[in-house]
Amino acid sequence: MLSFGRPNCKFILLCCTVFVASASGQTVSVASYGASTNGTNAAATTAAFRSAFAAAGASGKVLVPPGTYAIDNSGGPLTINNFQGEFKFEGRAVLAFSSGVQGGVLFNSGTGLRVIGFHSTYPNPLSSALPSAPSLAFSRTSNTFVDDAMVENSSGPGIYFNGSQNVKVANVSILNSRAQGIQFVDSANSEVVNATIQNAGLEGIVFQATSGTSGVDGGHGTNLTVNGAGSRGIAVYGQSNVTVSGFTVYSSDSSSIFCGTAPTTASPANVLFQGGVIESPRVFGIEVNNAQSCGFANIQVNAPGDRAVSGVAPGGTLDFRNIRVTGGSSGDGFNFSNTGTVRISDSSAERSPGYGFVFDNVQSTVATGLTTYNVSSQNALHRAIWFQNGASAIAYDLTIIDDQSSATGFIIGSSGVTSGSIMNISSKISRSALSVQNRSAGVKIGTIN
Amino acid sequence: MKMKRLTLVLCAVFTAVPAKLCGQTINMVTDMGAFNNGTNATANTKAFQNAFFQYPNGKIIVPPGNYAIDNSQGAITITNFNGELKFEGSAILQFQNNIQGGFRFLGGTGMRIEGMHGNYPNAPTQRAGTEFSFTGSVDAFVKDITAENSPGAAIMFTSCIRPKVINAVATNSIADGFIFANSQDAQLVNLTTNHTLDNGLALYNYLIYDDLHGATISNVRVTNSYAHGIAVVGTSHVTISGFAVDKTRGSAVFIGQDPTYQTRISDQVTVEHGYVRGSGTLNPPGGTTFGLEYNQPVSVVFSDIQVEGSNGRSVSGMGPSSRVYVRNVRARGNLASDDFVFYKTAYADVMNCSSENSTGAGFIFNGVNSVVARRLTSINSSRASSLNRAMWFQDNGYVNAGGLLVVDNQAVPTGFIVGTSNSPGLTEAGSIQGVGSGIVHGTLRIQNYASGTHFSQVY
Numbered sequence: 001m002l003s004f005g006r007p008n009c010k011f012i013l014l015c016c017t018v019f020v021a022s023a024s025g026q027t028v029s030v031a032s033y034g035a036s037t038n039g040t041n042a043a044a045t046t047a048a049f050r051s052a053f054a055a056a057g058a059s060g061k062v063l064v065p066p067g068t069y070a071i072d073n074s075g076g077p078l079t080i081n082n083f084q085g086e087f088k089f090e091g092r093a094v095l096a097f098s099s100g101v102q103g104g105v106l107f108n109s110g111t112g113l114r115v116i117g118f119h120s121t122y123p124n125p126l127s128s129a130l131p132s133a134p135s136l137a138f139s140r141t142s143n144t145f146v147d148d149a150m151v152e153n154s155s156g157p158g159i160y161f162n163g164s165q166n167v168k169v170a171n172v173s174i175l176n177s178r179a180q181g182i183q184f185v186d187s188a189n190s191e192v193v194n195a196t197i198q199n200a201g202l203e204g205i206v207f208q209a210t211s212g213t214s215g216v217d218g219g220h221g222t223n224l225t226v227n228g229a230g231s232r233g234i235a236v237y238g239q240s241n242v243t244v245s246g247f248t249v250y251s252s253d254s255s256s257i258f259c260g261t262a263p264t265t266a267s268p269a270n271v272l273f274q275g276g277v278i279e280s281p282r283v284f285g286i287e288v289n290n291a292q293s294c295g296f297a298n299i300q301v302n303a304p305g306d307r308a309v310s311g312v313a314p315g316g317t318l319d320f321r322n323i324r325v326t327g328g329s330s331g332d333g334f335n336f337s338n339t340g341t342v343r344i345s346d347s348s349a350e351r352s353p354g355y356g357f358v359f360d361n362v363q364s365t366v367a368t369g370l371t372t373y374n375v376s377s378q379n380a381l382h383r384a385i386w387f388q389n390g391a392s393a394i395a396y397d398l399t400i401i402d403d404q405s406s407a408t409g410f411i412i413g414s415s416g417v418t419s420g421s422i423m424n425i426s427s428k429i430s431r432s433a434l435s436v437q438n439r440s441a442g443v444k445i446g447t448i449n
Numbered sequence: 450m451k452m453k454r455l456t457l458v459l460c461a462v463f464t465a466v467p468a469k470l471c472g473q474t475i476n477m478v479t480d481m482g483a484f485n486n487g488t489n490a491t492a493n494t495k496a497f498q499n500a501f502f503q504y505p506n507g508k509i510i511v512p513p514g515n516y517a518i519d520n521s522q523g524a525i526t527i528t529n530f531n532g533e534l535k536f537e538g539s540a541i542l543q544f545q546n547n548i549q550g551g552f553r554f555l556g557g558t559g560m561r562i563e564g565m566h567g568n569y570p571n572a573p574t575q576r577a578g579t580e581f582s583f584t585g586s587v588d589a590f591v592k593d594i595t596a597e598n599s600p601g602a603a604i605m606f607t608s609c610i611r612p613k614v615i616n617a618v619a620t621n622s623i624a625d626g627f628i629f630a631n632s633q634d635a636q637l638v639n640l641t642t643n644h645t646l647d648n649g650l651a652l653y654n655y656l657i658y659d660d661l662h663g664a665t666i667s668n669v670r671v672t673n674s675y676a677h678g679i680a681v682v683g684t685s686h687v688t689i690s691g692f693a694v695d696k697t698r699g700s701a702v703f704i705g706q707d708p709t710y711q712t713r714i715s716d717q718v719t720v721e722h723g724y725v726r727g728s729g730t731l732n733p734p735g736g737t738t739f740g741l742e743y744n745q746p747v748s749v750v751f752s753d754i755q756v757e758g759s760n761g762r763s764v765s766g767m768g769p770s771s772r773v774y775v776r777n778v779r780a781r782g783n784l785a786s787d788d789f790v791f792y793k794t795a796y797a798d799v800m801n802c803s804s805e806n807s808t809g810a811g812f813i814f815n816g817v818n819s820v821v822a823r824r825l826t827s828i829n830s831s832r833a834s835s836l837n838r839a840m841w842f843q844d845n846g847y848v849n850a851g852g853l854l855v856v857d858n859q860a861v862p863t864g865f866i867v868g869t870s871n872s873p874g875l876t877e878a879g880s881i882q883g884v885g886s887g888i889v890h891g892t893l894r895i896q897n898y899a900s901g902t903h904f905s906q907v908y
Binding site for chain 2: 037065066067090091092117119148150170171173175193194195196198222223224225227245246247248250274275276277279297298300302321322324346348368369371397399401424426428
């Protein structure tokens, strides 16, 4: 082809078109199909993307060279069916979606598709969330890999999976999404690594499973940063077997991390959050609401707007290990109510405005190694650790410390608990004395040091 | 032939073709005058500089080969690059001057760099420039980066926002292998460093720069670090999960403050799921040689970590304002010292930890305002200490300890004493409840010399 030797770009593009169109599974560039790289000609550019995918074939590679691409999504997202190849953005290549009320790109079905370097924005996003309009969506895809994505100013979720399986999202930043940052709905074995969600309008990261949908369990998140979510930071709604490891959640408008049931979702089981820092949520730091089983380990919660840890799981089992909470503007350090079993160990509440720990109507409480420090600062009852209205409470190794000039948290006790024992209580109350109040006939309190 | 290459070749031949139409913002440095055969350092440097200058939003491809880079005037500075830089195959930068830095990225938003590989063919002999540095970049994403023989730090991010790095390798650097300095919400997965004369992985927050912090890091492997294996110095809100540090000169994991370098003080650092071996075993000896060390941090967590063969204390630190939480840390085969030592610390909360075959004492709490110690086990401790202390509490403000298990199955037991003491004028208050022992050829001995501490349930 070189021998033709005509310096004519149209000719070259024509050759390229013919060349790639001659077989499926080719590498093609959207530039070869008339896409404008300067953010104009939305109709032609959108058509070029469609043509490029058609020419590449199901297993081909579609390249997006550097530039800004106006995408006309007024009639709905740019939809690609059954693609299992690679969609690769090169240099700084950005899709600009014209309509703020529709999704951006939607992949339907397809196994093994890879989206690399995706970058998009909405020049005219809505001012409020439109959860039905994700920037980058996948429906019923499998073995999908999204690497190195930047999604800005999305009206809907930044990246959204529905009914997919074995999907992996790595190295992504979702900035200023009006709705969720990354949302996995009814998707099995979802994975997200190295993700930053900045200023999402709703939740930062969501693992969600609809009630009655089978085989949609399994999720894993590593190295997640959610800053300034308009709702919860990281939420597991109904999805089971989800592990989140290594996270920071700052300044979420609702609870920082959540495990439980939302309207229409299942109740999650075997969910684990570990290794994280939570700072300044408007509401709770860690919230469980109607989960079958959920565990938390090695998490620090600072300055929550309400309870640092709040657990409600009727019939469920909650595990907490090495959770440290400090400060806050109101609420208890740890508050568990209406729950089947709570197992908590090696955890501490420091300067909590309300109780340090309260177990209310927990059927079985097993608590070891709890420490309070200067708690109940806004609570006239002065309770540091309190058990009430459960079937059984077993507690061992409880330490109450208060070194304030006027002690606020120095009472440990129980009321209305059917049976149990509270043992090995130690205290250091600098300017008052430990007060043990046992109002449960079936509970023994022993060994006070 | 792939279409991409076709376009590039055609466009290269027909230079009259408008660049934009041909997508010429995708560029091979070899088409811009770079030689990939290790020659022409000056031309190569110009070619790279031109590529970055002309195509700040483009894609720059570095095809396989050796690229000599003339960095004699200082690191090659790349300002406000927002595009993509892709190294292919064996492509490697050979920095000719072994004092100056290599590539220095300044600013830029959303840059993506893949496969970048650098080397200094003339191995540096003195500490100097940084091989790959990123300063003030926003949303930089770096993948598969390798830096060899750096005269300074191998890979360094300073004042960056949301830098993301996956798969980084640093070998034979004269300074740190990998460092995030004063960066916000950094993320790093899969780091390998080997033979670094300063820290393997470092997170620093210097007073002179803005107080940016936050990092989540996973899968770190450090071997042969001549300073710390992992150092978090002044940076707050850091979680490091999954790591192995093998052979260091200084403490394998160090969390805190470094007054020499005028840093801030770290707060809320969690280090979990890891393995540390041979801290303090590299020569020449110098500085602290602990397995896990804290120094003045506000709060730090060590959880689920195995410490083996430490040539110094296995876990230790001090910090009059520090709150230290240690969970599930297992120390074995300490070579030279006590295993767990908490010294002049505000609050030490140590649970489910074990000391096995320690040279000195198993656990020492000395000058801690509040001690919470539960479920600690010492096995054959104090092997070379005539004090025979398994666990010792000294000059603490308040002690709440329980579930202490002392095991010694040696023919001549060495670690069988649990006790307390206080210096004149100091009172150690508290309770130690539940001490169990299994001294096969001897008996547990309690030495309670502290005036205010009460022992109970000793078996």
